Amino acid sequence: MVHIRTFVAAALLAATANAWADAPPAPASCASIPLAGADAAAVRTPSAPDAWGGPRTGSEASLSDRVVRYEIDATLDPDKHTVTGKQRLTWRNRSAQPVCSVYLHLYLNAFEGPGSTFMTELRENSDRFRSDVASHDGEWGYIKLDKVAQGGAPVKSTFVQPDGGPSTDRTVVRLDLPQPVAPGASTTLDIDFLGQLPRVVARTGYYGSFHLVGQWFPKIGVLELPGERGATTPRWNAHEFHAHSEFYADFGEYDVRITVPEGYTVGATGEETGEPVKRDGKVTHRFVQDDVHDFAWTADNRYAKPLVGYYEGPGSPKVTVRVLYTPEYENNAAPALQATIDSLEYFSRTLGPYPYRTVTVVIPPHNAAEAGGMEYPTFFTASSFARVDEGTMTRDLLDFVTIHEFGHGYFYGILASNEFEEPMLDEGLNEFWDQRMLVSHKRDIHLTSPLLKKLGIDLRLPVFDYERMAAMNRTPADPLGQNAWNRMSGGSYGTVYSRTATTMHDLEAEVGTPALERAFKLYYARWKFRHPSIADFEQAMAEGTGRPDVVRRVFAQQVYGVQPVNDRIEAFSSREVLPQPGQVVHDGKRVELTSAAIDKAVSDKRAAWKKAHPDAKPGEGPFPYRTRVLVRRSGADVPQVLKVTFADGSTRSVRFSGTRPWQRFTWTLHSKAVSAELDPQGAINLDADKLDDSRTLEPDASVARRLSGQATSLLQTLYSLLVSL
Known part of the structure; x- marks a missing residue:
C-alpha cells in the first residue's frame, strides 16, 4: 500500500x-x-x-x-x-x-x-x-x-x-x-x-x-x-x-x-x-x-535577556554588540561578547574601521549545533558548549569560532568576494587573519579538558601548527584558487581554510610582517564594498609587499597551481681531515709518507694541542673537519635557509633555492659539525614533513619532541572532530 x-x-x-x-x-x-x-x-x-x-574613498554618498x-x-x-x-x-x-x-x-x-x-x-x-x-x-x-x-x-x-x-x-x-x-x-x-x-x-x-x-x-x-x-x-x-x-x-x-x-x-x-x-x-x-x-x-521564545556590550574605536561608529542565548548556555554569552569586542578592535586596527552600528551574536541552543558557525552581515552564529572553563579546549573553540565568524564580516561582508568561485578569498584569508589575531594575543590552542586541567595537565599547540596539520601538505589535491564545488573531496575543500592560512603564514615569513600588513591594508582599502577577485588580491599583495617576485611565485605554485613543498636533509657528515699515507713531493724530492709516520705525527700534534687547550670541547682539535650536507628537493622551489651548528658554538647559514632537485654544501673548519637544520625559524609550514628537516651527528631528544608535537596536533584534530559531532 x-x-x-x-x-x-x-x-x-x-x-x-x-x-x-x-x-x-x-x-x-x-x-x-x-x-x-x-x-x-x-x-x-x-x-x-x-x-x-x-574604489570607495569615503567621500561618496553611500558606503557601497x-x-x-x-x-x-x-x-x-x-x-x-x-x-x-x-x-x-x-x-x-x-x-x-x-x-x-x-x-x-x-x-x-x-x-x-x-x-x-x-x-x-x-x-x-x-x-x-x-x-x-x-x-x-x-x-x-x-x-x-x-x-x-x-x-x-x-x-x-x-x-x-x-x-x-x-x-x-x-x-x-x-x-x-x-x-x-x-x-x-x-x-x-x-x-x-x-x-x-x-x-x-x-x-x-x-x-x-x-x-x-x-x-x-x-x-x-x-x-x-x-x-x-x-x-x-x-x-x-x-x-x-x-x-x-x-x-x-x-x-x-x-x-x-x-x-x-x-x-x-x-x-x-x-x-x-x-x-x-x-x-x-x-x-x-x-x-x-x-x-x-x-x-x-x-x-526563539526561550532566549534569555540579551547580553549587551559596546565598542568604540577610531573611525567606527559606536557599535552595539548583542549576544542571544538560551539559559542552558548562559556561560557562553560573556566569552562570546568579549571575543567579539576584541575582534572589533583587532580587525578595525589591522584592516580598517568597522562601518556598521551593530553586531548580533547567536549562541545556538542544545541540539541545534548545525546552526552554529555561520556568518551574515552584522549577524553571526557562534558555537555552544556545556563547559567553557578558561584554559580548556572548549573555551578556545568558542573563542575561535566567534572570532572567525566575526572576521567574515570583513572578508565575506565588506570585501564581498565570490564564495562560489573563489572561496579562498573569504574562508582562507579570514582563517589566516583570525589566527594572526590569536598569535598577537599570545594565544595557543589548549588540548586540555576540564578533567585534565584538574589533574594539572596543560597541553597546548601553536595555532599555525594546527593549520599545518590540516593543510594536506603531503599530497594536496586542488589549487587554493579552485572553486568550491569542483574538488576531489570534502577534505580537499577543507584545505581552503588551512592550506590558505598556511600559505599566507609562509608568505609573511618570507616578505616580513610589516610588508604583509601593509599589503592587506592596501587590499582592504582598495576593494572594500566592491567584489575583488584572486587576481586583484594578488596585485595588491605584490604592490603592498614590494616583493612581486615572491608573491607571483607563491600564487603560481599554490593558488593557481597545486605543488607540494618537500625539502629534506638527505645526508650529513663531518669528518676530521687527517694527513694520508702515500707519495708526496717535498722540496723537489719525492717522499713517501708511511702510515706509521703519519700516526705518530697525528698523535704528537693532538697531545700538544690538548695540552695547550685543556678546556676544548669535543669536536675541536688541531686538524680541520670537512662538513658536508646534501639537501634534496622533491616539490616546489621554495627558498629555504640551511643552518649548520658546530661544536665551538659557531654557525653557518646558506640559502637553498632553485629548481635543481639537490644541492650539496661543504665547509672545512677547525670544529666538527653538531647539527644541520633546514628552515630553522619555522617559516615554511607548507613543508610536507618537518621531521626530515634536521639531523644531528649524535642522538638528539628534539626528534622525540617533534614527534610528540605531531602526535599532539593529530590529537587536536581528533578532539575537534569529536566536539563537532
Missing part, C-alpha cells in the same frame, strides 16, 4: 515541476547575457580600476554602490516553521544594454529532497557536512514563489542549472521580464513567497522553538560587467547551491519587517528601527541596514 501522504506529496511535486517546465523560453535578445559557467574558478586577470564604480533594494514583510509560524513573505525587489541595470531576464537564488530548495544539487553532492561524494545532520520525514525545507509580478504583469519563470547539476535542482530560477530593463534604469518585482524551514541543517532551519532563518528569501544574482572579476562581456553570476559553496550577491538596502508571536525574541541583520508593533497576539519588528548583501534573522 502507498502511504497517502507520500502519494499526495509526489503528485504535488510532479504538478509543480510540470508547471515550471512548461514556461516558455526567454526572449532571444536575452541570450546575449550568458551565465558564468560550471568551471568558473580563480580569476587571473586583475579587474579594471573602475570596476564596481571604482547600491544595486538592489529589498523591502520584505515576513511572518513566522513557529509551529509549522514557515515564513510567509511579501517582497519588493528593486534592481538597477548597471550594464550598457537592455536586460530581459534576471536570475534569482532560491536557496531553501537545496533542502527540499534528494534531487537537489546539494543533496546529490553529499550523497554521491560521501562527504561529511559540518555535524552531518540528516533530514528525515517532515523535516525538509523549500521555498515556493506564489506570485512574481513586474508593474502588475505576471512574470514567467523557469528553473535552470547553470553548473550542470541535476535537472531536479531548483535553487536558481530565471525570470523573463514583461518589460526589459533599460541601461541604467531600475525595475521592481513584487514577489509573494512561502519558505518552509528545514529541521536545522547547513546554516538554517529550526529546532523546537529556535529558528535560524538564513538564505530564506528570493535573492537576485549578480550581473558582472566587462573588467569585473575577469568578465569580458556582461554575464550573470548565479550558481546552484552546492554542498561546499556559500554565497555572492550585490550590495544594497534592506528594510525588513518580521512578525512573530508575542514572547519571541528576535535578532537580525542591521538596526531595529522604532518600537515593535503589537497586534492580535503578534509583534512586528523592523530592521534596516544599508550597504550589505544579505540578511538573516533568528527568533
